[in-house]
Amino acid sequence: MAEREGVRQFKGRPILPGDVVGEALVTHLGFNAYASFYDCLSGNVDTAVCADAGNDELYGRRLDSKIICLPQTIGSTSAGAVWQRVADLGLAPKAMLFSKPIDSLAAGGLIVADVWTNVRIVTVDQLGEDFLIAVESGGRVHVGEDGTVVVRRSGEGEHEIK
Amino acid sequence: MVNPDQLDIQLSPEELKVLSGAHGEVLQKVMETVVLFGEALGAERLVEIEGSGHFVIPWCYPGIAPPIDMLEELVNAGLKTKFPFTLDPYPPLDFENLNLETEVEEAIEAMYADQDRYDELISHLGLRDDQAYTCNPYQPEVGNIPERGTILAWSESACAIYANAVLGARTNRNGAIMDLLLNILGKTPLAGLLTDEGRKANWLVDIRTQRLPDPQLLGAVIGLKLLSGVPFITGLDRFLNPDLDEDTRDYLQEMGAMIATYSAVDLFHVEHITPEAADIGRDLLRPEYESCIINETDLENVLDSFPVQWDDPEAKPEKCYIGCPHLSLDLIYTWAERIERELNVQGQEHLAVDTVLCAAPQVLEKFQHDQDTYQRMLEVGVRFSPTCSETIFETGLCAGKPVVTSSNKLRAYTSARYYGDRKLVEILVKGNVDG
Numbered sequence: 001m002a003e004r005e006g007v008r009q010f011k012g013r014p015i016l017p018g019d020v021v022g023e024a025l026v027t028h029l030g031f032n033a034y035a036s037f038y039d040c041l042s043g044n045v046d047t048a049v050c051a052d053a054g055n056d057e058l059y060g061r062r063l064d065s066k067i068i069c070l071p072q073t074i075g076s077t078s079a080g081a082v083w084q085r086v087a088d089l090g091l092a093p094k095a096m097l098f099s100k101p102i103d104s105l106a107a108g109g110l111i112v113a114d115v116w117t118n119v120r121i122v123t124v125d126q127l128g129e130d131f132l133i134a135v136e137s138g139g140r141v142h143v144g145e146d147g148t149v150v151v152r153r154s155g156e157g158e159h160e161i162k
Numbered sequence: 163m164v165n166p167d168q169l170d171i172q173l174s175p176e177e178l179k180v181l182s183g184a185h186g187e188v189l190q191k192v193m194e195t196v197v198l199f200g201e202a203l204g205a206e207r208l209v210e211i212e213g214s215g216h217f218v219i220p221w222c223y224p225g226i227a228p229p230i231d232m233l234e235e236l237v238n239a240g241l242k243t244k245f246p247f248t249l250d251p252y253p254p255l256d257f258e259n260l261n262l263e264t265e266v267e268e269a270i271e272a273m274y275a276d277q278d279r280y281d282e283l284i285s286h287l288g289l290r291d292d293q294a295y296t297c298n299p300y301q302p303e304v305g306n307i308p309e310r311g312t313i314l315a316w317s318e319s320a321c322a323i324y325a326n327a328v329l330g331a332r333t334n335r336n337g338a339i340m341d342l343l344l345n346i347l348g349k350t351p352l353a354g355l356l357t358d359e360g361r362k363a364n365w366l367v368d369i370r371t372q373r374l375p376d377p378q379l380l381g382a383v384i385g386l387k388l389l390s391g392v393p394f395i396t397g398l399d400r401f402l403n404p405d406l407d408e409d410t411r412d413y414l415q416e417m418g419a420m421i422a423t424y425s426a427v428d429l430f431h432v433e434h435i436t437p438e439a440a441d442i443g444r445d446l447l448r449p450e451y452e453s454c455i456i457n458e459t460d461l462e463n464v465l466d467s468f469p470v471q472w473d474d475p476e477a478k479p480e481k482c483y484i485g486c487p488h489l490s491l492d493l494i495y496t497w498a499e500r501i502e503r504e505l506n507v508q509g510q511e512h513l514a515v516d517t518v519l520c521a522a523p524q525v526l527e528k529f530q531h532d533q534d535t536y537q538r539m540l541e542v543g544v545r546f547s548p549t550c551s552e553t554i555f556e557t558g559l560c561a562g563k564p565v566v567t568s569s570n571k572l573r574a575y576t577s578a579r580y581y582g583d584r585k586l587v588e589i590l591v592k593g594n595v596d597g
Binding site: 015029030034035037038039041042043053054071072073074075076077078079080081082084085086088100101102103104105106107108109111112114115116125 | 224336385574
């Protein structure tokens with residue numbers, strides 16, 4: 001883990017590798033994918049707004065195109081199909097970054113979406129507890145193919161770590 | 163396309179042939195999905211599935227089920243599951259039992275316009291029979307009861323945790339679609355809760371309440387405290403019968419469903435009660451286990467945290483759903499007795515709130531054989547349905563409506579308000595939540 005002012009780097013395990021940059025959306029609670037994407041499954045919306053009233057950190061915030069930083073997913077196993085649906089609708093997050101080892105529910109759903117929809121939601125796990133302490137909603141995150149994750153606090157510049 | 167040389171998981175020659183496409187492109191894609199899943203879980207290898215599946219995919223509604231074109235792809239390739247499977251409850255198309263507003267019925271009909279085609283495809287893929295729809299498949303009337311130690315690949319978090327904890331079968335927490343693909347392949351990754359090591363407890367959860375806690379609240383507290391892992395629960399044996407009788411099984415089903423709703427936990431052990439805890443005892447605890455204590459304050463705090471999501475918080479309740487997960491036959495009788503008693507206490511002849519009890523088709527059929535009780539319940543205003551009450555809310559038209567429930571799971575996914583059983587039956591008879 002490298003560190004410099006407002007910028008920290010973590011190394012995780014790439015489950016579905018990819019190189020993406022985006023805005024972090026952070027939850028320290030379990031992420032209930034089914035409850036969170038509940039309102040967009042019909043396909044009659046342009047954005048995916050978190051509908052999980054049980055998650056104060058995410059409720060009412062946009063999930064699509066964000067880089068969601070979380071410990072694990074929780075809740076209904078219907079969530080397995082949710083990932084394929086939001087991928088198909090173009091409402092998926094850019095990436096899912098897990099501090100813990102990925103749970104079987106999330107792994108299955110994200111892999112199904114990848115293989116059967118051909119939409120990659122970049123997925124990295126085992127980033128560690130410090131990752132969830134360091135990353136802030138609104139901050140910039142860069143995910144590398146090898147599972148390297150660079151996080152900048154919100155408001156920090158766009159300079160790259162070399 | 164997966165490169166086998168880059169995998170950590172060990173595949174047999176036959177599995178490698180499937181992965182190479184020797185048995186067709188569709189089965190190759192199924193194998194690729196399962197292999198990547200195994201790799202993500204850190205599985206050493208794949209193992210044979212040994213028993214019938216139970217899946218969370220009865221509804222054709224996009225986002226909670228496989229898309230129809232995917233099912234067609236599987237059926238057209240001649241694929242089906244290794245064993246016949248049961249599914250979660252059928253969509254809420256039994257309007258005669260539900261007394262819904264016309265606009266809700268129309269919305270449901272639109273949502274499930276493709277259900278007949280979906281049913282046809284799912285039947286080809288291995289559905290056990292056209293009544294095999296419930297989220298309580300291990301009821302004796304339904305009969306999907308795996309034996310202890312059986313390797314499975316189940317979904318439906320409430321069912322998977324029950325199969326693991328109470329029946330002692332072995333399944334990971336699989337999601338929709340992956341459940342079907344694993345059972346088509348007939349193999350599942352050897353990882354997590356399929357292994358002896360993965361079934362060891364990393365939490366000692368000590369219940370120190372004065373009375374048997376409401377399982378709907380206790381499960382929520384355990385799920386929130388742990389988030390993941392395997393709890394070894396002590397203190398419940400003061401209240402529950404160690405013989406795993408019907409009351410104990412019903413209690414553990416409710417508690418387990420709530421643990422799974424609030425966490426990624428999919429196995430628990432209860433000291434002196436659940437099979438592995440009864441046999442192995444505290445040796446199930448890992449050396450580095452953590453501990454927590456749960457008392458009445460924890461239960462009160464979680465109850466107080468439930469937001470009121472009705473449009474009018476002062477409204478009189480109009481609808482009540484009981485049976486998420488589906489009720490056992492014993493629990494239907496318990497509710498019948500509760501309702502009868504409360505009507506007598508309050509001198510009423512009819513419930514003030516439109517009330518639906520949900521259970522498996524086979525359980526309802528058996529209950530209906532008791533015509534005296536069944537007709538009496540109909541007379542006082544109880545309805546019975548084999549559907550999933552939560553799916554009614556997916557129309558979006560019931561959000562904010564004054565609905566009450568005894569299910570914290572239903573509450574968690576909808577705007578329904580939760581009440582414990584004693585309070586709820588009062589509400590059903592009096593017709594207001596402050597009564």
